[in-house]
Amino acid sequence: MTTTATTTAPMLRVLARREIRHYLGAKLYWFGTALLVAVTVAGFVGSATRGAADHQPSAAMDMIAPAALLGVLGLIVMAGLTRRSDRAAAAAGTVAVPERTRTAALAAATVVPVATAVLWYAAAVVTYLVYPPTPDTVPFPPFGDGYVLTVMFALGVVPALGGPILGLLLARWLPRRGVTPLAVVLVVLVTIILQGNFEATWRWRVAWPWTYWYGPFGWNSGTGHWLALPGSPHLWVAYLLALCALGVLVAIYHDPESDRARLRLLIGATAGVAAVALVLTMLLGLPEATWNPITGPIS
């Protein structure tokens, strides 16, 4: 009678492979990746053709491209994949694989944008080392290259994980039409506000998952100093990764058949880790905003 389904391979692994293929089949992902490649190559070529007197930061230090093209677009891609998975499960009415396994498999598909972001990061690090930034930008004492490379990782690679996970979370808990584009607009708006332009936000701006850590903030009469904002980017990476883990757990929690008591404990613990990492991000690292003593023209 009932043909026994072959259950030798753990279903999460099988489903994760399927969702990875679905992510790789998303046109928006390829659109973002193509643009990112173009921007990265242009940055490298631009660095090669610029003279040392141009007073430019390394082209590799622009993290908007990977954050937007892999992170923000990833939010849209993942929300679409989640909806597709839900529709398929609803079309079958009832299936043996529970929603939490599908959610975990979708979360596993973030390996695609993250791997792409890691490749970008490798290219960015090479660009940074081959064409280092001019002394009037970053790094400057008391921090060095490690600080800059950590910020590049936090702002360039982690959004490729966080964006899709936010898409997964929204599709699970707010599966309404228009939520995804609204979320994209809100993310961009809040990021603009909390990028460090306002001194009042310098200490706590790191609570937001995308913010600047340094930049040419002295914009008076064409010349200015680069400014590094307070906090520890190393601990900020830990905070962001804890937020990502929290996002996955909350998305899994949506399954009414999941072990919610255990999940609540895990969610509480992860939220605690995130909170501690956030507080440490604010308290450790640079104690105050620090100016680069070398002045240069504002780029």
Add this chain to the structure above:
Amino acid sequence: MTVTLDNVTKSYGRTVALHPTTIRFDHGVIGLLGPNGAGKTTMLRVLSSALSPSAGTVTVAGHEVTGSHAERTEARRRIGYLPQEVVFPRGMTAFGFLDYIAVLKEWGDTTGRHDEVRRVLALVDLAERATVKVKALSGGQRRRLAIAQALLGDPALLLLDEPTTGLDPEQRASLRGLLSGRPGTVLISTHQTEDVSALCDRVVVLDAGRVCFDGTVPDLLATAAGRVHQGPSANPGAVQTWRTGTGLIRSVGGRPAPDSSAVEPTVEDAYLLLRSATPEGAPA
């Protein structure tokens, strides 16, 4: 394969969709008949575990659908379910859709899964359309695709909610052939009384969330014996009357008109008479 509902109730707020129901389904094709809102879909959803009952227990092949997660999963492994309305995921081909569902039904091995997908596509006569995007399929083809997903793994319990909606007569006949040859238990919710008479070993009629008939097709027909007439005029007090293609008037129920003669009742006649006997179904 035995399926049982033991004192199962389902309410949506104050509305009772299924009154306390105890029923057992064994091997064979069973038809669920009833008007809209009778509780057919609720019963199928409860059986499939897509919906939790408000009270009572549901057991599929000894596994309690209403029990622990492990029990529910064991039950789900034995169930194929066609929901009444299916919204297909975007961007998938017919094969891709079934392949994804097969993964959700725990088909881990790729070769075996693909063979199974091809098997059910052939069963519903969609093998030639396997690579076509679902959105490019016709309504009938989509319905057959939805039926195909229910057939994946040849489940011991097949729950079909209005499977023939959107199918042409040839496809309906083909589906009947497919279902009539199946071992195990098939539960079909339908408004098509001819499907019931052609296919079902047993008929359950639901009305306002209650089982008002449970028996074989001949049992159901027997309830209408001598109560359906045909003649030049309608039976006074008939439940339903209509002019047939021969020009004669067919009357279901009522007092026989003097010049009419009794005819063989159909399942539809019996169903109409059964409905008229219930408070909800009585003519105004």
